[in-house]
Amino acid sequence: MARTVLQQADIARALTRISHEILESNRGAADLVILGIPTRGSVLAERIGAIVAGIEPGAVPAEMVGSLDITMYRDDLARHPTRTPSPTQVPRQGIDGKTVVLVDDVLFSGRTIRAALDALNDLGRPRAVRLAVLVDRGHRELPIRADFVGKNLPTSREERINVRLESIDGTEEVSIEEAPGA
Amino acid sequence: MRHLLSTKDLTRDEAIQILDIAEDMADVQNREVRKLPTLRGKTVVNLFFEDSTRTRISFEAAAKRLSADVINFSAKGSSVSKGESLKDTAQTLAAMGADGVVIRHSASGAPQVLAQSDWIDARIVNAGDGTHEHPTQALLDAFTMRRRLFPGASRGRDLDGVSVVIVGDILHSRVARSNLWLLRTLGATVTFVAPATLVPLGTASWPVDVSYDLDATLALTQPDVVMMLRIQSERMNAAYFPTAREYARQWGLDDERLGRLRPDSIVMHPGPMNRGLEISAGAADSAQSTVLEQVANGVSIRMAVLYLLLSGEREAQA
Numbered sequence: 068m069a070r071t072v073l074q075q076a077d078i079a080r081a082l083t084r085i086s087h088e089i090l091e092s093n094r095g096a097a098d099l100v101i102l103g104i105p106t107r108g109s110v111l112a113e114r115i116g117a118i119v120a121g122i123e124p125g126a127v128p129a130e131m132v133g134s135l136d137i138t139m140y141r142d143d144l145a146r147h148p149t150r151t152p153s154p155t156q157v158p159r160q161g162i163d164g165k166t167v168v169l170v171d172d173v174l175f176s177g178r179t180i181r182a183a184l185d186a187l188n189d190l191g192r193p194r195a196v197r198l199a200v201l202v203d204r205g206h207r208e209l210p211i212r213a214d215f216v217g218k219n220l221p222t223s224r225e226e227r228i229n230v231r232l233e234s235i236d237g238t239e240e241v242s243i244e245e246a247p248g249a
Numbered sequence: 250m251r252h253l254l255s256t257k258d259l260t261r262d263e264a265i266q267i268l269d270i271a272e273d274m275a276d277v278q279n280r281e282v283r284k285l286p287t288l289r290g291k292t293v294v295n296l297f298f299e300d301s302t303r304t305r306i307s308f309e310a311a312a313k314r315l316s317a318d319v320i321n322f323s324a325k326g327s328s329v330s331k332g333e334s335l336k337d338t339a340q341t342l343a344a345m346g347a348d349g350v351v352i353r354h355s356a357s358g359a360p361q362v363l364a365q366s367d368w369i370d371a372r373i374v375n376a377g378d379g380t381h382e383h384p385t386q387a388l389l390d391a392f393t394m395r396r397r398l399f400p401g402a403s404r405g406r407d408l409d410g411v412s413v414v415i416v417g418d419i420l421h422s423r424v425a426r427s428n429l430w431l432l433r434t435l436g437a438t439v440t441f442v443a444p445a446t447l448v449p450l451g452t453a454s455w456p457v458d459v460s461y462d463l464d465a466t467l468a469l470t471q472p473d474v475v476m477m478l479r480i481q482s483e484r485m486n487a488a489y490f491p492t493a494r495e496y497a498r499q500w501g502l503d504d505e506r507l508g509r510l511r512p513d514s515i516v517m518h519p520g521p522m523n524r525g526l527e528i529s530a531g532a533a534d535s536a537q538s539t540v541l542e543q544v545a546n547g548v549s550i551r552m553a554v555l556y557l558l559l560s561g562e563r564e565a566q567a
Contacts, residue, residue, distance in 0.1 A: 136273065139287040139556075149561030151266060152273045154404070189282040 069229065073218060073241035078201065078232075081217030082111065085199050086118040088215050093166050096126035098194070100165045102135040104183055105153035108171040109134035110232050111201060115170060133157045135169070135190075140182035157190060167193040168215075172230040174200040177211035202241055204228050252364045252373040253554055256384045256431035264434055265407060268392050270553035271546070272404055277314065278549060288317035291348040291559050296338070297376070298324040298354045303520060303544065304376050304386075308351045311551035317559070320347070335359065336368050343369035349559050350374070357381035357423075372558040380421050380449075386519055387427035389550040391435060393539050394474055396546070397515050409436035412470050416442045416463060416500060417478030417527050420449045420489075424519045425478060429457055442466050444500060446489040463500050467509060475510065476517040477502050477528045497526050504531040515539050 073081070093099050096119055103112025116132035138144075138152035169183050180198060187196060199215035204222045218241070222228065225246030233239045250263060259267075277283055293312040295305050305321065312319045322342075329338060335354075342350060349372045352360045357379030364373040377383040395403040398411060413432055419425045419441050432439050433456050440458040441448065452459050460466040467475070480496065490496045497503070502516065507529070510516070516528075516538045524530045533540060 139285040144287065144560045146562055149557055152270060154273060155276060185286065189284070190280060 112170040137182040177209035274552040339368040
């Protein structure tokens with residue numbers, strides 16, 4: 068059965084804290100680009116962009132936030148049915164020389180982030196790349212680590228993490244589902 | 250989707266999926282690095298039994314931009330001219346480990362034969378077979394229409410209510426046939442205009458209006474799209490019209506007819522053009538012409554098709 072670990076208010080607080088941390092480490096919103104990984108990462112990136120714009124006068128979400136589709140860069144394309152890619156939208160000024168913060172909902176094996184780093188490589192040369200995730204559930208398979216974490220959730224491999232966001236799922240929560248038959 | 254043989258078998262959702270993926274591929278064409286690693290390690294064979302430059306180059310560019318290895322095989326100067334059968338050629342390619350075969354053949358149905366046979370286990374893409382179908386051309390035409398008619402809002406759209414007039418050698422045109430099936434699936438209405446000698450038998454049972462008079466049709470339908478077809482002299486064994494000049498006067502898109510089109514309508518041509526015959530230089534180079542866009546969009550569409558056919562897991566060996 069599913070067990071809720073983050074409520075709507077918890078998610079909002081986590082995103083606010085992550086936004087402050089991003090601004091602190093970047094010393095403001097200058098040269099900041101926030102790229103979400105579809106689908107839920109893109110929504111989170113937009114929300115972080117809106118919070119950042121509320122904190123830093125002069126920061127405009129449209130010039131800062133985008134989404135980065137990684138479908139074409141996955142290392143498991145041949146192991147799943149064909150996936151339909153989502154659009155990649157990068158802010159008009161591009162990513163050259165910027166600090167790019169990648170945003171995803173759950174950090175698990177790290178393979179999605181590896182694919183995202185490859186995709187970024189083809190778009191330009193950022194000054195630095197950081198990673199923000201709502202949930203870090205462990206079980207990394209690659210040497211990748213998040214710079215900004217909403218919540219660390221130790222899980223077993225068999226459990227499922229469900230992130231539901233208002234604009235996509237109608238409700239907002241993070242829950243852990245136990246493995247079927249466990 | 251296992252093979253792409255015909256636009257007749259495509260459902261509306263499948264067609265829109267291909268067009269939407271092509272939008273993403275088109276974005277890749279505008280970047281600094283125009284390459285994706287998606288099909289690394291896959292081999293695509295361009296098997297061309299019939300001359301073609303632009304289609305072969307377009308497929309080659311598409312496969313290379315997806316990082317696939319490309320082998321070009323043209324019948325001229327190959328073992329086919331020494332009498333090798335399609336079966337032996339296909340088995341040779343299978344032995345070399347081809348994952349996808351892009352085939353153009355002068356015989357209608359050759360790609361179908363290849364797809365249904367057990368000679369080769371690769372995905373088959375029809376790049377034009379006889380007078381039957383040329384599905385990627387129809388897809389790139391639909392893609393071009395969608396981008397021109399709904400700029401900035403083309404993703405996810407069909408072509409409901411769009412009126413298309415296709416003019417010229419319908420009899421020999423696989424482009425016209427593929428376009429008809431796809432455009433109908435996407436909700437557009439289609440009118441064929443041609444001299445009576447160049448209308449195939451059986452159009453009465455197709456979902457299309459047929460007219461012999463270009464001026465009357467243009468005045469009546471006020472089309473969104475006018476597509477001119479090439480007069481294919483290589484397929485003309487008999488005389489279908491008295492002279493080229495008469496054809497140009499009656500069925501060619503000249504500057505005067507261009508002036509009578511709606512200013513927001515578009516003029517398409519699959520190429521290569523016979524300037525002065527089916528299309529005047531003025532019409533071909535006008536702002537309404539999409540000829541070069543069609544070429545650029547062809548690469549995006551073919552990338553989308555190769556991606557869809559070659560990237561997913563191989564279905565359980567049937």
